[in-house]
Amino acid sequence: MDSRIRGNDDHEYENLPRMGITSLELLQGMRNRAELMAVQKSLTLRPIPSKAPRRNRSAA
Incomplete structure (x- = not known):
């Protein structure tokens, strides 16, 4: 059962x-x-x- 789980993991890692x-x-x-x-x-x-006009903010 352990080997089966490891095999599935290996298969998934192959696709990574x-x-x-x-x-x-x-x-x-x-x-x-x-x-x-x-x-x-x-x-x-x-x-x-305060010099900068407000519309500059929305333009960026």
Whole structure:
């Protein structure tokens, strides 16, 4: 029974490298998007000088 479970695990792990490439690319894309969102958030959270017109915030 143990060998059967290990065999199934090995079979699942064999498929991981194939899926890993696409999931890695997805994760990198998500991370890049998350970083962009974080930058946008930090930009919007920063105190805006009174000189800057308000529409600049929505444009970004």
